[in-house]
Amino acid sequence: MAEADEEWQEPPVNDEEDDTAEGGVGKAVAQINSHLLHPGATQRDQFLLMRNDEVGLFWNTGKGDPELVYTRQNWTDHPPVFSPNGSFLCTFHKQGIALWCGPQFTRVARWAHPGARLVEWSPQEGYACTWGPDPIRGEEEGEDWNCAIWSSSPSASSQPLRTFLIESPSSNAGNSDGKRTLEWPVFKFSHDDKYVARMVQGEKSGIYVYELPGMGLEGKKPLRIDEVQGFSWSPSDNLLSFWVPEVANNPARVTVTKFPQRDVQLRTKNLFNVADCKMHWSPSGSHLSVQVTRYTKTKKSTFTNFEIFRIKEKDVPVDVVDMKQTETIVQFAWEPSDSTYRFAVLANEGTGAATKTIVYVYDVPPPTAPTTGAGPSAKEVAVPITTKVFRQLDRKSVAGVHWSPKGRFIVLRGTGGDIEFHDVDDGITMAQQEHFGMGGVEWDPSGRYVASVVTGWKSGLDTGYNFYTLTGQPIIRKTVMGLRYFSWRPRPPTLLSTEQMKAIRKNLKKYSEKYEKMDALRETEVDREVKERKKKLWEEWQAYRAECLARVALAKPLRLKLRGWDDDERPVEGAVEGDGGEVVEEWMEEVVEEHEEEVDDVADEDDD
Amino acid sequence: MRPLLLHGHERALTKIKYNREGDLLFSCSKDHRPNVWYSHNGERLGTYNGHVGAVWSCDVDELSTRLLTGAADNTLKIWSVHGGKCLHTIQTSSAVRSVGWAMGSERALMVTDQTMGQNSLLHFLETPEDDAPSTLRKVVVSGSKATIAVWGDLNRYVLVGHDDGSISKYDPETGTQIVTTRPHTGTIQDLQLSPDKTMFITASKDTSSQLLDAETLRPLKRFQTNRPVNAAAISPIRNHIVLGGGQEAMSVTTTAVKSGQFETRFFHSVFEEEIGRVKGHFGPVNTVAFHPSGKSYASGGEDGYVRVHHLDESYFSFRYEFEEE
Numbered sequence: 001m002a003e004a005d006e007e008w009q010e011p012p013v014n015d016e017e018d019d020t021a022e023g024g025v026g027k028a029v030a031q032i033n034s035h036l037l038h039p040g041a042t043q044r045d046q047f048l049l050m051r052n053d054e055v056g057l058f059w060n061t062g063k064g065d066p067e068l069v070y071t072r073q074n075w076t077d078h079p080p081v082f083s084p085n086g087s088f089l090c091t092f093h094k095q096g097i098a099l100w101c102g103p104q105f106t107r108v109a110r111w112a113h114p115g116a117r118l119v120e121w122s123p124q125e126g127y128a129c130t131w132g133p134d135p136i137r138g139e140e141e142g143e144d145w146n147c148a149i150w151s152s153s154p155s156a157s158s159q160p161l162r163t164f165l166i167e168s169p170s171s172n173a174g175n176s177d178g179k180r181t182l183e184w185p186v187f188k189f190s191h192d193d194k195y196v197a198r199m200v201q202g203e204k205s206g207i208y209v210y211e212l213p214g215m216g217l218e219g220k221k222p223l224r225i226d227e228v229q230g231f232s233w234s235p236s237d238n239l240l241s242f243w244v245p246e247v248a249n250n251p252a253r254v255t256v257t258k259f260p261q262r263d264v265q266l267r268t269k270n271l272f273n274v275a276d277c278k279m280h281w282s283p284s285g286s287h288l289s290v291q292v293t294r295y296t297k298t299k300k301s302t303f304t305n306f307e308i309f310r311i312k313e314k315d316v317p318v319d320v321v322d323m324k325q326t327e328t329i330v331q332f333a334w335e336p337s338d339s340t341y342r343f344a345v346l347a348n349e350g351t352g353a354a355t356k357t358i359v360y361v362y363d364v365p366p367p368t369a370p371t372t373g374a375g376p377s378a379k380e381v382a383v384p385i386t387t388k389v390f391r392q393l394d395r396k397s398v399a400g401v402h403w404s405p406k407g408r409f410i411v412l413r414g415t416g417g418d419i420e421f422h423d424v425d426d427g428i429t430m431a432q433q434e435h436f437g438m439g440g441v442e443w444d445p446s447g448r449y450v451a452s453v454v455t456g457w458k459s460g461l462d463t464g465y466n467f468y469t470l471t472g473q474p475i476i477r478k479t480v481m482g483l484r485y486f487s488w489r490p491r492p493p494t495l496l497s498t499e500q501m502k503a504i505r506k507n508l509k510k511y512s513e514k515y516e517k518m519d520a521l522r523e524t525e526v527d528r529e530v531k532e533r534k535k536k537l538w539e540e541w542q543a544y545r546a547e548c549l550a551r552v553a554l555a556k557p558l559r560l561k562l563r564g565w566d567d568d569e570r571p572v573e574g575a576v577e578g579d580g581g582e583v584v585e586e587w588m589e590e591v592v593e594e595h596e597e598e599v600d601d602v603a604d605e606d607d608d
Numbered sequence: 609m610r611p612l613l614l615h616g617h618e619r620a621l622t623k624i625k626y627n628r629e630g631d632l633l634f635s636c637s638k639d640h641r642p643n644v645w646y647s648h649n650g651e652r653l654g655t656y657n658g659h660v661g662a663v664w665s666c667d668v669d670e671l672s673t674r675l676l677t678g679a680a681d682n683t684l685k686i687w688s689v690h691g692g693k694c695l696h697t698i699q700t701s702s703a704v705r706s707v708g709w710a711m712g713s714e715r716a717l718m719v720t721d722q723t724m725g726q727n728s729l730l731h732f733l734e735t736p737e738d739d740a741p742s743t744l745r746k747v748v749v750s751g752s753k754a755t756i757a758v759w760g761d762l763n764r765y766v767l768v769g770h771d772d773g774s775i776s777k778y779d780p781e782t783g784t785q786i787v788t789t790r791p792h793t794g795t796i797q798d799l800q801l802s803p804d805k806t807m808f809i810t811a812s813k814d815t816s817s818q819l820l821d822a823e824t825l826r827p828l829k830r831f832q833t834n835r836p837v838n839a840a841a842i843s844p845i846r847n848h849i850v851l852g853g854g855q856e857a858m859s860v861t862t863t864a865v866k867s868g869q870f871e872t873r874f875f876h877s878v879f880e881e882e883i884g885r886v887k888g889h890f891g892p893v894n895t896v897a898f899h900p901s902g903k904s905y906a907s908g909g910e911d912g913y914v915r916v917h918h919l920d921e922s923y924f925s926f927r928y929e930f931e932e933e
Contacts, residue, residue, distance in 0.1 A: 462834055481832070538931070551806065552804045552805075559762065562712045563711055570628070572629055572900040
């Protein structure tokens with residue numbers, strides 16, 4: 001493995017081991033955003049395909065065929081993964097994971113984790129956690145590992161920051177159902193890349209928070225919580241939420257706490273008859289929704305409600321949203337938006353063929369500024385239920401709800417391949433499409449295009465992808481034999497402030513004019529290329545056919561010798577140019593008039 | 609235009625063939641009776657009764673006097689086209705998969721199946737018009753078994769399609785293999801020459817079809833679909849090819865109706881682009897043939913129907929930019 005330089009200032013000029021390197025690691029890292037600076041990137045997004053053993057990166061042109069950016073055979077053993085901002089591409093190999101970036105996809109790092117299968121990136125792309133099913137022998141006894149934390153910094157050493165042995169699901173004793181699978185991600189990174197945390201259950205149960213990049217336990221001790229069942233970081237603040245189940249006579253608890261100020265508990269809520277809790281932070285960190293599954297009184301069935309923690313408000317009031325007892329919750333999804341606070345809930349009602357799906361969109365009131373000073377605390381005043389159903393869509397069967405990354409629009413993915421494009425603001429269905437066998441729907445990072453994808457492992461017949469506009473108008477349908485994986489290349493968050501965006505929206509016409517011009521230019525260019533290619537094909541074909549016909553003409557005496565006649569002597573029926581086709585003669589009989597006449601017998605006799 | 613639906617077979621079609629003039633259409637199927645039809649109106653002239661097994665292949669000579677059929681009853685039969693009378697029968701040791709007349713009709717060939725310990729054989733026959741046929745030569749097919757064989761230009765060679773997707777050329781005089789290539793990864797289901805015999809088209813289970821130069825076996829063009837291709841034909845007048853296929857009959861029941869794709873597809877043979885699809889069959893399309901005039905084509909399906917399509921005026925007026933004919 002190439003020695004990574006300790007000093008970033010002097011990157012190696014050439015990585016001789018890497019055939020794709022053009023200018024080496026340093027240059028590649030320096031050009032890490034090259035795809036965003038590309039003249040075509042202003043209005044376009046890239047997507048990645050893996051078909052059989054070939055990985056290809058393309059521009060979505062938004063109209064016709066995609067443009068190839070980069071392609072490589074046998075690049076990776078498993079579908080590659082982009083880092084959250086799209087800077088790095090991780091490929092999977094027997095020896096571990098390789099990191100690629102820059103315009104030529106130069107390899108910038110190798111993480112020696114043999115058999116690694118999963119990667120979880122930190123939100124700022126500074127670190128990543130890898131996991132593989134097989135433990136790797138450590139240097140000393142008891143140092144075996146199958147999970148490691150790495151730094152993506154080019155100056156980092158090629159060694160993991162720290163390794164861990166995560167008990168494999170099968171050895172997870174004490175689970176009655178025995179079906180427990182690995183809960184990924186095992187390690188969760190805080191929004192600012194400062195901490196990475198892991199939940200430990202059992203005797204030393206608690207949340208173990210490590211400081212990055214040193215990977216020492218923050219405060220030299222874990223956050224001890226008995227019976228902790230789940231935890232989650234806020235996506236915008238150093239807040240931790242976690243829950244504990246009912247133990248003995250104590251109710252179940254959901255807690256939001258500041259970190260590293262461990263004792264500042266922002267809010268705790270007691271809950272009863274809890275079977276399970278799932279925590280969903282809103283994308284801006286303004287709300288935490290806890291999906292609580294509870295037992296009914298008989299304990300025979302469960303039902304669900306949502307506890308909406310209004311994090312940004314004084315004393316963190318909690319709204320409660322109850323679902324019907326007959327409804328099973330399939331999916332919960334916050335709207336990715338800064339200005340509205342909505343979430344979609346996908347619920348199934350009924351069983352078997354009578355199952356129907358209901359898609360609810362709830363509207364949470366925006367956070368009010370925390371009032372300072374005196375006043376009744378939230379604990380004293382009953383919190384009014386303010387989260388309301390905004391839309392209710394009754395459907396036959398929906399497998400998934402997909403919010404546009406810019407909010408407002410949702411795509412409902414049907415189980416049979418139906419795709420519905422819905423505008424939540426106006427409450428209208430804009431379009432319905434069908435992509436048979438479709439297994440996934442992916443919004444592009446700009447929220448302007450939607451891809452529906454059919455992937456399959458070699459056996460798949462109709463693998464491919466379709467693109468639609470956000471209103472559901474089809475753009476292209478592509479069959480890609482052996483398509484294994486599809487992914488848009490993520491973009492970093494916008495650098496513009498809300499005010500700047502508003503200003504742009506105001507002058508949208510001015511901007512769009514510029515980009516439309518660019519689009520038109522590119523289109524003419526593409527048209528020209530296509531035309532030239534076709535012209536070349538046509539000329540080659542003409543030359544080939546002329547050669548063939550000359551050969552056929554020369555062989556005429558041979559044909560005459562063989563069968564005594566040649567084709568031109570016996571024309572084919574209907575082959576004459578201008579012959580409009582078959583002339584069908586049809587006799588029509590029509591009775592115009594009918595009358596009886598006496599004919600005398602004499603005439604008859606004469607005839608005989 | 610509405611297609612003509614010819615319903616004279618009780619089982620899946622295996623092969624359809626126009627005579628040289630195009631006024632007659634011959635069809636054979638897994639039921640035991642080949643049919644002959646007027647191609648312009650779909651009226652049935654008659655049947656050829658005598659086989660006792662699925663008829664896999666047929667070919668009519670250039671003068672429309674004699675019909676060759678090969679069947680799973682281990683026989684090849686020569687029929688009088690006009691009278692429907694069986695003139696001669698040749699008994700073989702396994703099913704006859706493919707039959708074909710040589711130019712001039714004094715020779716013929718057949719392919720027999722590799723089953724029950726029998727090798728896959730190429731039989732070269734002498735077929736004088738007024739006498740009983742005789743076998744000139746039997747050639748053991750080397751490599752993968754043969755699925756189809758066609759006489760090449762001036763009877764100088766025979767093109768053989770194989771089960772493994774390879775195509776080879778045999779010398780009919782010596783019975784030796786001249787050259788072999790493997791353009792496909794799945795069984796060659798069909799192999800049809802252009803009317804001038806300079807190039808040919810293949811249909812393969814690997815879901816693609818290719819146009820190859822008949823002299824050199826050089827691949828010229830490739831047409832990719834997403835279903836097994838059972839049949840392919842070259843338009844005699846336009847730069848078009850037509851493909852028939854679809855989900856295999858045996859797996860149809862395990863998939864939804866919509867995904868069967870039992871359509872015939874037209875491709876532009878120069879630009880390799882799909883230009884149209886014709887729906888109609890409710891099972892895979894097993895065989896396609898262009899009328900020698902290029903004005904119509906027919907398809908035969910697993911559903912037992914033959915559909916004769918007279919192409920619309922718009923088909924003939926449609927042109928690509930560089931295309932002038």
